[in-house]
Amino acid sequence: MTPSNHSESIRRKVRLNKTFTDQKPGTSGLRKSSKEFEQPQYLESFIEAVLRTLPNVSGGTLIVGGDGRYGNLPAIDVILKMGAAHGLKRVITTTSGILSTPAASHLIRTHKAIGGIILSASHNAGGPDGDFGVKINGANGGPAPESLTNAIFECTKELEEYFLLEGPSISLKIPGMHYINAMAVEVIDGIEDYTTLMQRIFDFDRIETLIKNDFPIIFDALHAVTGPYAKRILEGLLGASTGTVRNGIPLEDFGGGHPDPNLTYAHELASLLLDSNKYCFGAACDGDGDRNMILGKGCFVNPSDSLAVLTANAHLVPAYANGLTGVARSMPTSAAVDVVAKDLGINCFETPTGWKFFGNLLDENLITLCGEESFGTGSNHVREKDGLWAVLFWLQILAEKGCSVSELMTMHWSHYGRHYYSRHDYEEIKSEAANDLYARLKKMLPTLVGQAFAGSEVSLADDFSYNDPVDNSITTNQGLRLILKDGSRVIMRLSGTGTKGATLRVYLERYVPKTGDLTQDPQRALSNLITGINNLAEIKQRTGMSRPTVIT
Ligand code: G1P
Ligand code: ZN
DSSP states (O other): EEEEEEOOOOEEEOOOOSSSHHHOOSEEEEEEHHHTSSEEEEEEHHHHHHHHHTTTTTTTTEEEEEEOOOTHHHHHHHHHHHHHHHHSSSSEEEGGGGGOHHHHHHHHHHHHHEEEEEEEETTOOOOOTTTTEEEEEEESSBBBBHHHHHHHHHHHOOOOOEEEEEEEEOOOOOOOOEEEEEEEEEEOOTTTTHHHHHHHSHHHHHHHHHHHHOEEEEEOTTTTTHHHHHHHIIIIIIIIOTTTTTSSSTTTTTTGGGGOOOOTTTTHHHHHHHHHHSSEEEEOTTSSSBBEEEEETTTTEHHHHHHHHHTTTTTGGGGGGOOOOOEETTTTSHHHHHHHHHTTOEEEEESSSSSGGHHHHHHHOOOOOEEEEEEEEEEESSSOOOHHHHHHHHHHHHHHHHHOHHHHHHHHHHHHHHEEEEEEEEEEEEEHHHHHHHHHHHHHHHHHHTTTEEEEEEEEEEEEEEEEEETTTOOOOEEEEETTSSOOOOEEEEEOOSSEEEEEEEEEEEETTTTSSSSOOHHTHHHHHHHHHHHHHHHHHHHHSSSSEOOO
């Protein structure tokens, strides 16, 4: 650490020329295009509302960092100056402002911070023409609950001014201790604490032996935040060869790519695993490091299956060797994990889409693992989903089992049966068309029960709502569900994270028991359901799209 740097700053009150109320209700922050964020006073207005609403700001510690996208460093500068004006005692930030979402969650918890501000638009593209975001996390390290974000939103409506301490900016080039008047700014290496946490959870020696024993792996950081983490852990500590981490340097525009680890946006990695024999294992993470995609030689692991496999094999990981208290999945995630939970005799909770719904269950120790179909898996080690953690979890299982990814999947299905699963995303639809399509299907739901659908019969058709078993809060309108007599499910939601038009998500699932055909292509296995929902909801006619933008 360099010696402390003090600077005298002057407290200023700045009048807002405009009221900004862009925050979407129900989301844990503000996500908009970089252009919108560049409007004068736009970021400041939101940060002011956050600092006025977050409990215990005066005298508190705040964690700040981001995924390195365009706007990251200037935003940290603004937050430091405004945080000092609001009486924070300490801000912990990182060199170059690089901090993954799970690493931020960990820092909030270990430093008993009042919360964190994570600068990221997650898996959305970055750069001047991309998106930017400010995500608020609470004192438990998880995404801010709706009560807090609603209060922040209410505050933005009435704001007339914001406060900052005006003075020189702090350099984040190297670790060091600084002061803005009375507020301490600790610049730390954002990778170190997270690496230590991973070493506590997994048996690094076993994974190292696997990797060094002719098991070539490849990891794609997509020029986003996980590059430096993956280099230190995979190449530095686990003995993977130099170059294992592709696209490992975080870039402001992610090299022009879309930092979303799926078969469409991480297609180069997918092709290295699916079309060549070079690697035994491949993985990628998203912009802020909370999502993961797992691939084996010639084999893509569906995220819903991944959660089920992690649950079934958790006892092989030192941190979970004593068993799991329970598991949870978001409603659109396939029921593959339910079957494993039943087998293990543990509870399986079904929550709405969004990580914040796992927070209470984790805090109350009702669950140990949880996940979403959208490439998100995590555990009680932090309060966010965690991309690299999932990669290490997979490597640990493969090290212990001594088999390939595809062998593991085959063994899993032949024991539990297979949940064929796919998600079809229709992106950038005109909002009006998407809303009309959705409203029409919602209205039809009551008439569908008992009707024939995709070779079966609809046994339940509703708009999912969730009753939180911990705080008894009820969350309604979480997605349209068609559940069929044969156990198949078709679900439809409108995305809450897109920034251009609307994104329609259609989730398709069909269960085949272990005695059935477990080797079909998922799109083929689901073709009846796909045709059924396309016709029922008139997707093609109403969106003008002949096929989905992304098929997972
Ligand atoms: C998407 C995913 C959801 C995830 C969220 C944040 O939200 O579907 O599972 O929690 O991103 O990573 P959506 O765009 O569907 O609202
Ligand atoms: Zn993310």
